[in-house]
Amino acid sequence: MADKRQRARVQGSWAGHSKTAATVFQAGRHSTQNVASTQRSPKEQAAADGRFVFQDPTEVQRKIPEVRIIDKEGLYEISSGPTGVSRLHLKPAFIDPKEADWMFEQLYREIPWQQKSNIGPDGSYKEPRLTSxxxxxxxxxxxxxxxxxxHWHPLLSMLKDLIAEVTGYTFNSLLCNLYRHCKDSIDWHSDDEPSLGIDPVIASLSYGETRNFEMRKKLPPEEKGDYTYAERIRIPLNHGCLLVMEGKTQKDWQHRVPKEYHDRNPRINLTFRTVYPEARLN
Incomplete structure (x- = not known):
């Protein structure tokens, strides 16, 4: 009988300790949950409670397009949209190199080159190249x-007729450009003056040093003048190369010959075009 009472006391003691331990464990678990709860952000706590949480819209990541390089002979459709199709026709070896050598020397010596003054937002300035x-x-x-x-130079008249025969386009005017060194350039622009009519065709013939001809797509209004994500093209125009711009190229694209930062020999660029009298444009 004494043994039974002793076992009962031991079991009762163990039960008491177990109840206390369980109480401590449960309290500790609730305490841990409370600490975790206090460490959540308001948005996390609301989500845990099943309440609606407003999330800021994810910013759309835009990728800057890679520059497209065009250096092989061919006809290229560079864009097509509501305004129409823009095309380039590139002939890198239009003039044989030996022929191009003597042509360059003659044009360099005999064209009456001059430095033109323009008027910009900050007043008058001289173009960083020579023209005729x-x-x-x-x-x-x-x-x-x-x-x-x-009074066309005989060589220029011959070239005008040759380009007309090959391309099927006729021209009545020519702007000659002489880039004397690496710092001579022309900034972003389009050949879209009213006197050139609708969808002007420009045939550009190059002699001398190879220079990069760069193009960029004109922007929609929502870009607010930021050309970061504009489509871009780079064309190395070499000795004897012919580039014809046609279609909506002048309406939808800009082009330039940028300054460079290493030595460059002179380059001559002949840009054949058609100018219309005002009476025909009205």
Whole structure:
């Protein structure tokens, strides 16, 4: 009988300790939950309670498009949209290199090169290149006018006829550009002056040093002048190369020849175009 009472006391003691331990464990678990709860952010706590949580919209990540390089002969459709199709026709070896050598020397010596002054937002400035204009009509761009020069150099007349025969386009005017060194350039622009009519075709013939001809797609209004994500094209124009821009290229794209930061020999660029009298444009 004494043994039974002793076992009962031991079991009762163990039960008491077990109840106490369980109480401590449960309290500790609730305490841990309370600590975890206090460490949550308001949004996390609301989500845990099943309440609606407003999330800031995820910012759309835009990728800057890679520059497209065009350096092989061919006809390229560079864009197509509501306005129409923009095309480039590239002929890297239009003039044989040996022929191009003597042509360059003759044009360099005999064209009456001059430095044109333009008018910009900050006043008058001199173009960073030399130019010469041929045609029956004057040509106005950048708020200044080049006088007509109807007396074509014989070599220029021959080249005009050759390009017309090959391309099927006829031209009545020519802007000659001489880039004397790496710092000579022309900034972003389009050949879209009213005197050139609708969808002007420009045939660009290059001699001398290879320079990069860069293009970028014009922006929609929502871009607010930020060209970060604009489509871009780079074309190395080499000795004897012919590039024809047609379709909506002048309406939908801009182009430039940028400054460079290493030595460059002179380059001559002949840009054949058609200028219309004002009476035909009205």
């Amino acid at each position: 204009w041929y045609g029956d009509l004057p040509y106005t761009y950048s708020n200044s006018t080049m006088k007509s020069n109807p």
